[in-house]
Amino acid sequence: MKIFARLLPVALFAPMLALAANPGNLSGVNTFILNVMNFINTVLVPAIFGLAFLVFLWGMFKTFILGGGDEEKQTEGKQLMVYAIAGFVIMISVWGIVNVLSSSLGFSGDSLQQIPNVPKR
Numbered sequence: 001m002k003i004f005a006r007l008l009p010v011a012l013f014a015p016m017l018a019l020a021a022n023p024g025n026l027s028g029v030n031t032f033i034l035n036v037m038n039f040i041n042t043v044l045v046p047a048i049f050g051l052a053f054l055v056f057l058w059g060m061f062k063t064f065i066l067g068g069g070d071e072e073k074q075t076e077g078k079q080l081m082v083y084a085i086a087g088f089v090i091m092i093s094v095w096g097i098v099n100v101l102s103s104s105l106g107f108s109g110d111s112l113q114q115i116p117n118v119p120k121r
Contacts, residue, residue, distance in 0.1 A: 037102045045095050052091065056084035 059080030067073030 033105075037098055040098050041095070041102075045091060045098075048087070048091050052084045052087035055087070056081055059084060 059077045059082075061077070062080060063074050063077030067077055
């Protein structure tokens with residue numbers, strides 16, 4: 001397991017290291033970054049929003065249905081609802097940061113902006 005943990009970063013960044021020999025061809029790196037940002041925005045963030053929503057609903061259920069007269073269950077339900085709201089706030093912040101980075105670096109829209117190169121003589 002330790003070998004796998006040591007080789008994982010090398011395997012993830014090997015394509016970028018291979019492109020380092022030819023700095024004029026950065027389309028592979030741009031595509032990689034665009035794919036990672038698209039995965040975060042389209043898969044990861046909605047899945048975590050859904051999980052946080054389910055935790056919030058479970059906290060409401062524990063507070064109002066299961067914890068009718070039991071103060072301990074009501075307290076547990078309220079804590080779950082607070083954790084879910086904190087998850088919402090954190091995920092909205094992460095989503096905003098990813099969108100700001102993608103738009104400021106030119107990764108938004110259908111086409112990528114070309115990175116300026118120094119002209120060769």
